[in-house]
Amino acid sequence: MRHLRTLIVKISIIALLDAITSQIYIGYDLNGFRISMSVIILPVYYYFNPTLNPIITSFGIGLFGLLFRGIIGIGVFGSFMAAAMADFPIFVFDMSYGFIYYFIVYLAKEKTLSRWILAICIADFASNLFELVVRIGPLVGEKIRLVDTLITVAFIRTALATALVFVLKYYNIILMKDEKYERYKSMYTVLSDLKSEIYFMQNNMEYIEQVMGEAYTLYEQLADDSDPKSRQLSLKIAKDVHEIKKNYSKVIEGIDKIGVTQNPYGAFKVRELLEIVVKFFKNESVNAKIELNMVDLLNSDHVVSEHLLFVSVIRNLISNSIEAIRDSRKEGTISVILTEDFEHLILTVRDNGPGIKDKDVEAIFEAGYSTKFNPSTGDIYRGLGLTLVKDIVETTFNGHIKVKSILGSGTEIVAVLDKLALEER
Structure with a gap:
């Protein structure tokens, strides 16, 4: 159930992004065909979410896109259904893109960057080709020249998507470095505090030994004393101090095992x-x-x-x-x-x-x-x-x-x- 909720959230995010960025486009006088910026965002999203099934995601994107463009197109086409049907070829594009990406990248055992670049370039060109055929029919005669445009567009959008991936990866590395530095800084200061406490405890060991020695000396001096209670009390103090010393030693020994007193990071x-x-x-x-x-x-x-x-x-x-x-x-x-x-x-x-x-x-x-x-x-x-x-x-x-x-x-x-x-x- 949790996995399904996460999947729905991820698909909803990219569907919304796709619908919004698809409104940034270059239009052609070819029965509504246009080249939008959404195809730059989509493969980048797939790249950073490699477990996301592109067929299911493309269906969600296409369906959401039809609803979105159907609603905003009512004023132009007169009804929701007319607006949705006018943009149905975009649904064909989305599904084509998803299937091609699925077979080239999603099913691959090794999802390398070069494979991803090849996949999005082919998917961009082929999906645009399918959409264009649905809109204007077979590309014959003068229409065949549009293939050159589709190839150029595929290369440009692939280059932009690849550049965006590199920028985001670099930014992510910077964030991770900052996060690691903050964690390291906190850990280091804790170690510094701990080292100080151990240093203080080690210094106290000398005083503890001194008190223990003085208590035992007092015990011996009271050997001929007529007050046995004082003699026993001095012996008890010596024993108690000895126990405190042992406990101190155990604490220091235990911390030694995690390397604090050995300078864990070198010089x-x-x-x-x-x-x-x-x-x-x-x-x-x-x-x-x-x-x-x-x-x-x-x-x-x-x-x-x-x-x-x-x-x-x-x-x-x-x-x-x-x-x-x-x-x-x-x-x-x-x-x-x-x-x-x-x-x-x-x-x-x-x-x-x-x-x-x-x-x-x-x-x-x-x-x-x-x-x-x-x-x-x-x-x-x-x-x-x-x-x-x-x-x-x-x-x-x-x-x-x-x-x-x-x-x-x-x-x-x-x-x-x-x-x-x-x-x-």
Whole structure:
């Protein structure tokens, strides 16, 4: 039932297109014979719908065409029946076209482009020939010259239909590339977030081991203590922390299996990564009435091995600037600037947001520091973004980060990254 509904919809679409485009034509003083543009659209529709039966479709097109032209021809011919009968030879054309296309292309095991071009050229010429014979009788005497015209028309319409197929295929490829890029961009940013979380978890493992060790040391120190409950509690804490460590390890191990921590896409170039991130934030920045600019002052491009962490740094810095400007409820500008010196790549994110108080400048990199909260619940966000950025810059990229901010004027965060550390594998 669903297949039948789809078939009816497809036939209805091409029938309507055919009826409308058939009104664009070159007329001849040959008992109503005319050369229309609809025969350019029809084969293109067949090309992109190879499972559509051309005989059934041609019957639907012909029937709809008779009804359509019968109605609009009442004023000329005096009645619906007279108008429909005057255009009956077009029905002959439609059916002839459908049968020829059916036997040359539809039944073929290999539906190649060259076969399609041959089929529509033959179908165009032969169907016009049949229609013309129905209208004016056998092509004898002076009428035989019309064959040359039909051949020329068939070649021209075939060329136009072929050109249209190439244009649509090219356009379709562009759309697919855009769609794939959007999917890839979303997937990549998710991986970047995941990589950041794993990085944070791996760092926490060191603290977990430290707490576990301290708890066990406390247990041993309480060996001679008269309070057995405290001793047992310290042992329980050590065991619980050990379980937490095991669970952390399992999570990291599981994510390792999908290749996130092994950089699944290999190395990327700095410019390419920056372009991905800026494009990712484009819609969000436009909606927030923020102008987001990328300024590339690099002398040459550089490879980044830990590209997911590099992207995480850029994303967190841009995201913080967007949030700051959005919270201030004013229009703003964010500039992402790439420069370099002999040893370092310098990433600067500058905004004209509300700025940061002097006493808070150093605190913004501390874990838990956040000015963002959920107004409906009162919950403060965890405030790990800039902490993570600082740690990645210093530990992974052997660099440092600095902040310049003027309250009411804006903030500039500069991440200085070691070029050798960027490219290390």
